[in-house]
Amino acid sequence: MKIKKEVTIYDLAKELNYSPSTISRALNNHKSISKKTIKLIKEAAAGMGYRPNNLAAGLRNNKSNTIGVLISRINRPFMASLISGIEETARKAGYNVLISQSNDMYENEVSNCNALYDSRITGLIVSLSMETVDMAHFQKFIDQGIPIVFVDRVPDNFNSYKVVIDNYTAGYSATKHLIDQGCTRIAHFAGAQHRNIYEERKKGYLDALRESGLPIRDELIIHFKTLSFEEGNKATKKLLKMPEPPDGIFSANDTAAVSAIMCAKKMGVEVPQELAVIGFNDDPIASIMQPSLSTVSHPASKMGAISAKRILNHSGQNYDADLTEITVLGTEIIVRDSSLKRTRMLRSKTS
């Protein structure tokens, strides 16, 4: 097939009897060009079907108008909403979004990192893989003055922009809520402890128990690898078979919390009467399952938007100093049926 020749600023220049530089300036709204000329040139450009070549502009500027995103998996409600927030904000500012998923594997994270770097992205937004410990693969961005925003799963040994929620308080409040409901043997589904968000949630859990004078029982703290449905199922089965089973579970994510409820049901354990459950994230499923799942809100889309804005605002600032700008968002406990031991008002309300 014949491929149509693309229109360049040279073609426009010839057509309109201007120099290419004037065309270029006009298209970029350069102040030295009169409104009239700009309008004329832009209309001609549109008429001739001109489309800018980001590759050429990017090469010239050594930077593409692109934000890179590096996450574990796209098809998780939290991540999908995070990306959605990033995309929306970036798009409005005329930026594109390049995505990549590590599937929670360090090796993938490194190679995706390189792939994004090779595309000369304007900035990088990262939620670390479960495995990642070493952070060397991010250094080259810093060396080039390319801003990195870590979001949700952030490192604590690397200075950069960070966007997180207050995981400690969230963990504390979630646990406190269960205690308020009368739970005394509260289990915790903990995430990988080298990811500080999970460490913080657990700390909040521990402190809530301590403050209430409840004993900390190691056998009720289950350390998960990925907080998957399967892991949750297995853990719950084991817990409920204990001589003194827990009467409450605080899970570090909704997926595992849901599996706990389903497992309990199957084993004939009533939720919330015999076992109260609270999750984390407020996935869509939380409000729909029955009993509906109490959980902690996690403003995914907003975190994405903030992360993108960080990149957009960065432009040329230097942030390699030992300066770490952290944005901490609040969360709230969303009380639904799965943790309401005492009163049962709102029973059928979807929330």
Next chain:
Amino acid sequence: MKIKKEVTIYDLAKELNYSPSTISRALNNHKSISKKTIKLIKEAAAGMGYRPNNLAAGLRNNKSNTIGVLISRINRPFMASLISGIEETARKAGYNVLISQSNDMYENEVSNCNALYDSRITGLIVSLSMETVDMAHFQKFIDQGIPIVFVDRVPDNFNSYKVVIDNYTAGYSATKHLIDQGCTRIAHFAGAQHRNIYEERKKGYLDALRESGLPIRDELIIHFKTLSFEEGNKATKKLLKMPEPPDGIFSANDTAAVSAIMCAKKMGVEVPQELAVIGFNDDPIASIMQPSLSTVSHPASKMGAISAKRILNHSGQNYDADLTEITVLGTEIIVRDSSLKRTRMLRSKTS
């Protein structure tokens, strides 16, 4: 801050006493370069921290190693899995993925289309917005020999690659299943009829009724704009208040089906005994809610992988001919509790 000078093939050339061309060829595994030299050069490149510049290579080749994705919304289970499938396949082949969401608005689709074009993507994967009717914005890709793969929500007045499921058969089978369960007044939640996937599902529904000798009642066919939870809720309420309410609903997506079940519960209508429901997509929620939702499988990730492969395999072939290569995937009815009127085996099985 000081920005480190980036290493280019010229630096490598100087360092190794080769010409830039040789370096370039070696890095691209050109056959005229000996294995030994390639190894030498690649090792030096890695040692010196060389990273290729996709922008420059892309400009030179007038094509970036990037696949563009244009969808309605990322944070929908089907879409997230679709993207995930695309990303995984693209990544393995060394391609990047640029995403954009239209939020189901025509105007956004057009401008995103342009933004992706400006980045000189290798190929475009599209699931049309609900609004889109005119297809002119895609023409420029065809003119440049850039392949387009339409997936799921595809046009029927535009020749290109397409990846779809057999919506007619799916709609037929879903409806037939309800009939087999003894339903005689089956309602249908239909999507926007100018999107052929919804038209096909409806056709299947109608034919299933006809073949079974059941009357087609217009008042039981509800046309939705977006098949949202709210729309589903409203429609269900109206249906159940009819003098002769339906005893079955075939919804063109799971979201609306879930809302139907929840609405029915609230109104004291038993599912499936009084009202059987079957959805479409097999969203994660379908197997977890109670009663679990019968639905039609929709191989999102696989469709994404196939779409990406289409682009990767295209390389230079001409497909502007009046040739439309369509890949049709099969689906299957997933029977769960929400439609099992008669027998109740497997009651507590999650599916």
Next chain:
DNA sequence: TTGTAGGCGTTATCAT
């Protein structure tokens, strides 16, 4: 306000 010219990093062509 507009034009000229050089270069961003890479690769393909042509030559050796």
Next chain:
DNA sequence: ATGATAACGCCTACAA
């Protein structure tokens, strides 16, 4: 097997 050179499209000092 390797090298020299031009070109991809755009932007921006510098000049006018």
